[in-house]
Amino acid sequence: MIRLTPIVPGEMQPVIFIDGQIREGFVGGECAEGRGFPQWGMKIFAGDKVHWFRGDLNRYGERHSLCGRVYAVDRQIHLPGNYPRCKACEKALAVQKKHGIREE
Structure with missing residues (x-):
């Protein structure tokens, strides 16, 4: 699989698959294995949105x-790719940044 354009969260992108076909869709990454949290991630069996997962277990x-709607063990959390992000998590991050809890 080869990505043809840079990953932009929430936007579909064209990808060349092994069979030579170009298809458009959302692409996620491999299992995060607990590395780099807190970060954006996607629970593999829970829909089509990326959530901000906390660092603590x-x-x-x-x-x-962060929105409290999703939880998973590390092996079920994959890197986000270009799937749409959870609006509630984005709002919670913005509030934290506004009050100096998180700098990004």
């Missing part, structure tokens, strides 16, 4: 999204 070894 709960007592069951799961990470929760």
Whole structure:
């Protein structure tokens, strides 16, 4: 699989697949394996949105999204690719940045 354009979150992009066909769609990354959290990530079995996952784990070894709607163990969280981002997570990040909790 070869990406033909830079990844832009929320926008479909053309990709050349192994069979030589060009198809357009959303493309995600490989399993995050717990690296680099907090960060944007996508629960592999939960829909078509990317959420901001926190850095801390709960007592069951799961990470929760900032919006609180999604949680998963590290092996089920994949890198975001160009899937649309969760608006609630974006708003929560903006509030944190406004109040100096997070600098990005």
